[in-house]
Amino acid sequence: MEDVKPQLLKVTIDGIEVEVEPGTTILQAARKIGPAVAPPAMCYYQPLKGSGGKCRACLVRVAAGSAKDPRPMPKLVASCLTAVQDGMVVENETSPQVIDARNGVVEFLLLNHPLDCPVCDQAGECDLQNFAFDHGKSTTRYEEDRRTFEKKDIGPYIQLHMTRCILCYRCVYTADQITNKRVHGVLGRGDASEIGTYIEKAIDNDFSGNVIDVCPVGALTDKTYRFKNRVWFSKPVDAHRDCPTCSGKVTLWYRGEDVIRVTARKNEWGEVLEFICNTCRFDMKKTSDWTIEGPTKISRSSVISANKYRADTIKPSFGQRLAAAEYKQIHDERDTSQLDIKQLAPERFAKVLPSAMEPEP
Amino acid sequence: MATKILTEHINVPGIETFDVYRKQGGYTAVEKALKTMTPESIVEEVKKAGVRGRGGAGFPMGMKWSFLAKPEGVPRYLVCNADESEPGTFKDHYLMKNIPHLLIEGMIISSFALGANTSFIYVRGELMYVIHILEKAIAEAKAKGFLGKNILGSGYDLELVVQPGGGAYICGEETALLESLEGKRGNPRNKPPFPAVKGLYQSPTVVNNVESIATTAWIVNNGGEAYAGIGIGRSTGTKLISASGHINKPGVYEIELGVPVEDFIYADEWCGGIRPGHKFKALVAGGSSVPILPANLALTLANGEKRLMSYESLSDGGFATGTMLGSGGFILFDETSCIVRNTWNFSRFYHHESCGQCSPCREGTGWMEKVLHRIEYGHGHQQDIDLLVDVAKKIEGNTICPLGDAAAWPVASAIRHFRDEFQWHIDHPAEATQPGAVYRGEMALV
Numbered sequence: 001m002e003d004v005k006p007q008l009l010k011v012t013i014d015g016i017e018v019e020v021e022p023g024t025t026i027l028q029a030a031r032k033i034g035p036a037v038a039p040p041a042m043c044y045y046q047p048l049k050g051s052g053g054k055c056r057a058c059l060v061r062v063a064a065g066s067a068k069d070p071r072p073m074p075k076l077v078a079s080c081l082t083a084v085q086d087g088m089v090v091e092n093e094t095s096p097q098v099i100d101a102r103n104g105v106v107e108f109l110l111l112n113h114p115l116d117c118p119v120c121d122q123a124g125e126c127d128l129q130n131f132a133f134d135h136g137k138s139t140t141r142y143e144e145d146r147r148t149f150e151k152k153d154i155g156p157y158i159q160l161h162m163t164r165c166i167l168c169y170r171c172v173y174t175a176d177q178i179t180n181k182r183v184h185g186v187l188g189r190g191d192a193s194e195i196g197t198y199i200e201k202a203i204d205n206d207f208s209g210n211v212i213d214v215c216p217v218g219a220l221t222d223k224t225y226r227f228k229n230r231v232w233f234s235k236p237v238d239a240h241r242d243c244p245t246c247s248g249k250v251t252l253w254y255r256g257e258d259v260i261r262v263t264a265r266k267n268e269w270g271e272v273l274e275f276i277c278n279t280c281r282f283d284m285k286k287t288s289d290w291t292i293e294g295p296t297k298i299s300r301s302s303v304i305s306a307n308k309y310r311a312d313t314i315k316p317s318f319g320q321r322l323a324a325a326e327y328k329q330i331h332d333e334r335d336t337s338q339l340d341i342k343q344l345a346p347e348r349f350a351k352v353l354p355s356a357m358e359p360e361p
Numbered sequence: 362m363a364t365k366i367l368t369e370h371i372n373v374p375g376i377e378t379f380d381v382y383r384k385q386g387g388y389t390a391v392e393k394a395l396k397t398m399t400p401e402s403i404v405e406e407v408k409k410a411g412v413r414g415r416g417g418a419g420f421p422m423g424m425k426w427s428f429l430a431k432p433e434g435v436p437r438y439l440v441c442n443a444d445e446s447e448p449g450t451f452k453d454h455y456l457m458k459n460i461p462h463l464l465i466e467g468m469i470i471s472s473f474a475l476g477a478n479t480s481f482i483y484v485r486g487e488l489m490y491v492i493h494i495l496e497k498a499i500a501e502a503k504a505k506g507f508l509g510k511n512i513l514g515s516g517y518d519l520e521l522v523v524q525p526g527g528g529a530y531i532c533g534e535e536t537a538l539l540e541s542l543e544g545k546r547g548n549p550r551n552k553p554p555f556p557a558v559k560g561l562y563q564s565p566t567v568v569n570n571v572e573s574i575a576t577t578a579w580i581v582n583n584g585g586e587a588y589a590g591i592g593i594g595r596s597t598g599t600k601l602i603s604a605s606g607h608i609n610k611p612g613v614y615e616i617e618l619g620v621p622v623e624d625f626i627y628a629d630e631w632c633g634g635i636r637p638g639h640k641f642k643a644l645v646a647g648g649s650s651v652p653i654l655p656a657n658l659a660l661t662l663a664n665g666e667k668r669l670m671s672y673e674s675l676s677d678g679g680f681a682t683g684t685m686l687g688s689g690g691f692i693l694f695d696e697t698s699c700i701v702r703n704t705w706n707f708s709r710f711y712h713h714e715s716c717g718q719c720s721p722c723r724e725g726t727g728w729m730e731k732v733l734h735r736i737e738y739g740h741g742h743q744q745d746i747d748l749l750v751d752v753a754k755k756i757e758g759n760t761i762c763p764l765g766d767a768a769a770w771p772v773a774s775a776i777r778h779f780r781d782e783f784q785w786h787i788d789h790p791a792e793a794t795q796p797g798a799v800y801r802g803e804m805a806l807v
Contacts, residue, residue, distance in 0.1 A: 108724035
């Protein structure tokens with residue numbers, strides 16, 4: 001007996017082919033290949049239904065729509081929402097148009113962002129920070145006043161710092177989908193829109209703390225942890241307990257002997273798959289409350305494993321590495337290893353620097 | 362005398378009442394459609410007529426109708442987009458206010474053709490009195506048996522619902538309109554899925570402009586081929602143009618597509634020329650979001666031919682030397698208007714109306730407005746013009762809905778055609794900020 005499997009679709013992303021099931025989005029297909037070609041995602045959050053499409057950070061160019069209809073798509077598309085077709089060819093960081101658009105998105109997101117990373121609790125595990133390191137510039141062309149908001153109190157556990165918000169709507173979807181009663185949403189319009197409760201109501205339910213974990217920036221932070229620590233000074237450890245309300249599977253953040261913070265576990269894309277309750281998050285801050293499983297796996301490129309914040313721990317993006325390799329190729333013809341890369345995927349280099357494709361004298 | 366399809370009886374006294382409208386031949390199309398035609402044949406006639414969406418995008422209406430998914434057991438909806446809020450456009454308002462039964466007749470025919478049993482008219486909230494007019498007209502039609510259960514004994518049921526909007530420009534975008542109609546925040550949806558597959562309440566939905574729907578009555582009466590005979594090329598039929606600005610006779614005019622722009626401006630039948638003693642400087646041909654054109658390019662194509670009021674002719678030359686027919690918001694500027702100030706004004710509108718959902722539009726519209734404000738008030742820097750072009754480029758095409766494009770195009774085109782004027786504002790801030798000061802340098806005035 002043979003199992004009837006759905007026909008797998010072949011997609012090529014940045015010159016790398018991958019087979020995925022029908023219904024997969026371009027972003028998921030790229031994640032299947034690996035972090036090098038996965039587009040950044042600021043608003044898309046796989047466990048939350050309806051998320052995505054808002055930040056425009058994951059824009060990609062579809063160079064060929066499908067095997068049947070190989071025309072390119074006229075505009076850049078949001079990879080988090082666009083389903084793959086068989087024979088689709090996607091350009092992520094190999095397309096100058098995509099890089100240009102992403103540079104634009106970073107610039108737009110940072111226009112009204114206070115850039116207070118030195119005092120922000122999210123620094124070190126901030127999606128916007130990572131995105132800006134990949135695609136941002138060190139200067140700004142914006143000289144007007146930044147938009148600011150008055151601070152609002154939304155309860156004893158969560159600090160809302162609206163000025164840092166990039167309006168990804170993740171917290172709204174979280175509150176909508178995992179709690180019974182949603183009390184917060186987006187108020188206002190355009191660049192005056194803000195996350196808030198109507199009218200200045202405190203958020204009070206057992207799972208409200210999860211909005212802190214889903215927030216890609218430091219707009220929603222843990223009041224019991226504020227200003228206590230920099231994330232790269234703490235050691236994450238997986239632990240669990242028998243919790244009557246949630247799965248009880250968490251990450252404990254140790255500084256020395258003390259648990260200074262409890263968060264839900266995140267997968268390699270920074271997404272929480274099992275949300276935890278407020279009791280686990282805010283009240284269980286002793287080692288004796290938990291059964292320790294072992295250290296959390298942290299990517300080597302993360303500042304958390306480096307134990308300090310240094311610029312060289314940030315990995316250059318795929319496009320930057322390709323461009324760097326190409327640059328090296330032009331200027332150092334003896335570097336044969338680079339030559340090999342070029343021979344492996346000449347079409348990829350063609351996108352980065354067309355002149356490189358000309359035969360060498 | 363040019364053919365009038367929509368406004369033929371608009372000046373008849375009492376046309377807003379059922380009896381007068383009926384006396385002028387109203388509702389005969391409904392009788393014909395329900396008694397002698399099938400839904401498929403109506404769609405076929407509309408396809409033959411080649412009506413293009415009058416809301417701005419110009420997408421063929423018959424084609425849009427044929428895309429409608431028809432799964433078994435799922436209701437289908439027709440939504441009339443009467444959330445007309447594009448600066449410079451006021452044709453739907455005019456039509457609904459004066460001759461509401463024409464829209465209702467069109468709604469009945471279109472709903473029958475699409476198999477919708479509940480249809481909505483989404484009217485912008487500011488037009489409360491128009492909503493009252495429409496509701497009165499619907500009540501009259503219902504009393505006469507043209508709405509409700511078993512219309513004219515054909516077995517077809519239809520309820521018409523008039524829904525006031527909350528007063529947001531973005532709710533004129535079809536998916537934001539549907540969200541708003543569902544009672545949610547008017548944020549545009551990501552496409553696909555398109556409304557034809559998953560629209561209102563996740564059911565297949567067609568969203569059409571008031572003017573497009575109103576034409577169906579004439580098409581049913583006279584046939585699609587007769588309609589296609591009017592107009593020029595693929596721009597068939599007539600179009601309502603809302604003319605405003607420095608012309609002698611501002612107002613709503615119904616023209617056959619293909620009238621030369623020059624005739625439209627100078628003929629007594631239409632705009633009646635530019636106000637005395639002034640010269641034609643620039644034209645916005647289709648509502649604030651289409652690219653602005655200088656006078657010479659507005660009247661002639663790049664190859665020297667006369668530019669016509671049609672979809673193809675107005676967009677001839679792409680965005681380098683062309684523009685778009687859009688929703689027909691015809692705004693004319695004479696030499697006393699400051700293009701920088703006007704661009705700032707448009708930009709301020711888009712900044713105010715951006716829904717704030719996706720980042721390029723939310724942040725970019727505000728940025729452009731602030732830079733334009735700075736230039737207009739004498740604080741511009743030399744690099745600001747290039748900055749504006751770059752920001753516009755980074756918004757365009759990267760947003761969820763077309764509002765991003767609509768915000769970027771007027772800025773990009775104003776700089777493309779009137780760069781000297783921007784430069785003058787930056788170079789001579791003291792002079793430019795005098796009250797009523799306008800750039801008088803070299804430019805093509807007609």
